[in-house]
Amino acid sequence: MSSVTSDDSADARTVRWRAGAGRVVAGTTLLTAVALLPWLSGTDPALTVLRARSADQDPTPAQLAAVREQLGLDEGPFTHLARWLGGLPRGDAGTSWVSGEPVLPEVTSAFAVSVTMMLGALVVTIAVAALISARTLYLGSRRALGQRRAGTGAAFLAALPKFLLASLLATVFGVWLGWFPSSGWAGPGSMVLPALALGVPSGAVIGGLLDQSLPATFHEPWVRTWHACGLSPGHIGLHALRGVLAGLLPQLLPTVVALVGGAVAVEKIFNIPGLGRLALDAAIAQDFPPLQTATLALVLLGVVAGLLIQALRRALLGPALRDGALSAPHPPALPRRRSTRRVAVFCALALVTLVVAGLLRDPLHVDTAARLLPPSAAHPLGTDALGRDLLARLGHGALRTAGLALAVTAVSIVTGLLLGMAGQVSAGLTEVMSTLPAVLVGLLTTAVTGPSVWGAACAVCLVGWTPYAAQAAALLEQERATGHILASISCGADSAHLLRHHLLPAVLPAVLRNAVLRLPTTVLVLASLGFLGLGEQPPTPEWGRLLSENQPYLELAPWTVLGPACALVLVSVLAVSGTASGRRGA
Template sequence: MTGAVLTTGRPRRGPRVPLRPALTAVGAVVGLAVLVAALPWLWDSDPAASVLRTLYPEREADPAALEALRRELDLPSNPAVGAAQWLGGLVRGDLGTSWITRGPVAPDVLGALGRSLTLSVAATLVAAVVAAVLLLPALLAGARGRTGGRGVPAGAAILAALPEIVLGSVLVLVVAVGWRLLPSSGFAGPQYLVLPALALGVPAGGLLARVLAVSVDATLDEAWVRSWRSWGSSTARMVSGVARRAVAVAVPQIALLVVGLLGAAVAVEKLFDVPGIGTTALDAVLAQDLPTVQAAVALLVLLGLGLGGLGVLVHRALLGPALAGRELAAGVEVVAPRRVPRSAVAVAALLVALVVAGLPRDLAGDGGRRLAPPSWSLPFGADANGRDLFARFAHGALLTLGSAVAISAICLVVGLAVGIGARSARAGAADVLNALPPVFVGLLVAAVAGPGLLGASAAVALVGWVPLAVHARTLAAEARASGYVRAAELVGASRRRIARRHVLPAVVGPVSRHALARIPHVALALAALSFLGLGAPPDSPEWGAMLAVSQGYLERAPWTVLAPVVGLLGLAGVLASLRER
């Protein structure tokens, strides 16, 4: 009987919920919350002694003074009780009491969060405009039935690789100091938002254009687009329909980009002296005010995870049940190509040549050439101590790039071990960690161990292994599903032998190339932490630390920013060349 449906009388089951990955992700979130709650005890076994050293460094930590501080600040006596009390207060909206001001943390932190959200919204608008301008030619070409203009826009990779702190420094130097069109720092009106919003939004716009370009190309290949063309729909209607569909598909990736804006905003807030939650957390770390650090980091993490979850819900709602399975890749990083592009090789060779030329130069200071401008003898000029900035640029490369290579090697080993050891290719704790920008982790590490290059390297490594593990996990799942692995299982090969002889060779090559391609990204993250004061000390030639010090001399000696900008732009150029593929 045509059209008949045979049933068994049992209700149809819906799609199975991946319970184990969901529980793993929830466990990762809970573990992160407990870690933040236990910060005072991770920093010192007795928070009262820490407060006493911070406020009264000359006073001896006698039991009576410690007990008085515990009563005044309501400090619990052990980490278990302290973490439980802090988490309970967080649920009630009580974010604790500042160790420095002795007042409640919530008003200052929530006010700073409002300013950061204002900046993030302005940057998101800038990113949307930049992405729309970059994607408009592809949308017009696709709406008219042409394929020549489709693909990732040429300028998107360049903009996406721009470091926010470098772009912000250039904007300050040119627009604020040179042209005097806009204020360079503060937060006293709409005009103060323009430069920081551009510094945040332009690179995000390039990355957004890359994400949406994939979605636009996939949408243009759908049957309804061909039907609309055959019906003679106008170009404007076609562009509008394709754009709406592409945005709906890419909503989870857009949410991840907004989360990334929150992380990048910490450095931009410091650069432009915006009193947002990032600078609030940073100042609290440097002042050793851990309750403020706890509140700021907790709100940043909760906001980031909330935006990521909201993106998934909006994505499913926009697509509807019939197309809910239409997903894009979870990450926005581009896996390394099989062959390194020539442009990346050329930029890297130029950067290496500059470093080699600068290494033999003298690092000693000379008071007679203090803040000397660039010349034949001083190609990048001299700093406030009369030191050759070209020599410092070259020696700083050893710190920035050398640390990045070491971090990438560690991340490769960890990523391979975790990815190959995973039982399935489903999301889990690693994907939760992937949503955390390195700056957030850097704040946590600095709160426990104090600022330093080793701590900044650890912070970058703590999240740097995750994309490699996700990549390795996917490749390992594909290898285990292959015929030769199934045959090995049938003849009785052990799981360890299969992993060593079959899975590892299929995974190690592509993931190693991925790790190599991420070295510029790691170096830029490390430089950002040093710029914030969480990495190398201010007197270090590390490029991020050099850029931070140069901000104080932009009006008198703008050339002091040249050396670190050249180095960081060189890294961005290599990263952009790799992303073009």
């Protein structure tokens, strides 16, 4: 028995060492890529700086050479990286290329704002999770838990895009009711709506997982024994919650990643001078020193959050289990009820109807006499500030967004399969890349390519392959252990034969099903990048861009954002239904 435990501990240490090494390699690669941004952008940084400073469109070679010498660009990328990293311990992160101000004080101030907002979001996350799971915890600790019912409302809330919820909260509680500030960072009241926008979906995720895990825990033999011994329901419930939390804490890391990624859009909507807003403005202006330092701060924030979560999990497990004898359980499946399937079918039909009706209209026709018209028979969703039909722009935007999502998914599948076949070699890279927010990668990509639809597609591809690689690696490992593979090898089958006739047929169908189920989520990610101005550019219609360009008219013409908002909600419902279906079929 001790030999088995020792082997398990050694395996756990090996896994932790490999994951740690992967994080170091991926972090070093990311920092190097960030330092290379001025040379990867494809444009002369000196020309960008001169245009930002003096709007000079035709500078002389002498002026460009002077700027390169001032910024140290002539010394090469690795000297630039060494100087930047060497200055950080001394409190010197360089100066902004645009404003000429020191970078570190600005980043430090923005970092404090972002951390404060994320702490508020964490409080909301815990409160929402407690509310969702409170009934199950109360009834289960008293042996009164009956048939579980799926938390459909919590699941839908968990899939609601944070930037869409932020826009809704800003409109209703900030503009219409005036209960809280809808813009700026002037005091504790300014933190309420952003914290709700970030914390409510995250709390719904954690609360849903708790709500589905607790019933199984309350049916374990030790619970019946403790009840028979007369222990109080509160004591039993506390220990059951501790055991479930130890298994679910690893799921908090994607939630923290979602907080970091969602904070960029939320800070833009509420005009908060945080780290995400600073990185967004620097990426669009190609002001690399603030972008480099803000990226490093965002990555460190995610790493520190991950280490704290691991430490808390080890504390909850206790000394007997913290060495790897007990692995975290698989995230519980969210069961689907027939009513959930009916809602999904209704949402799919409504979405198809909107798209088809919009495709029959011209999305670029401008009628200045029909500006900001409310919904009518001629314009079912109204018109925007230029008099363009919103239904037409919604339909054509859906076609472009769906086509781009399909292309991104295809590239991600191929990349995921190739890296998944590499096995342990790519395990660390897969783990680290899966924790990077797509928005952060989008900011870095925008700094290289500029705001464009292809830049947004590349950003999603850079992180979108990770679930397919993890799934492919697990399925390949399972398939290689089967008897028919061993029989084929004993009969002389080579690697090409095994791949073509055994491995790919076992892996590819499951990966393709996973990709189809994740397609609505890809649409939402592309829409969030478009909302931030990192994707499709005007006048081309795109859902996130529609929501962003019509947001200034919320108070005057709320119907201008109603169409894209409803479409995104419908896609969120389909994403939840697909995720539940995939987990149930897993």
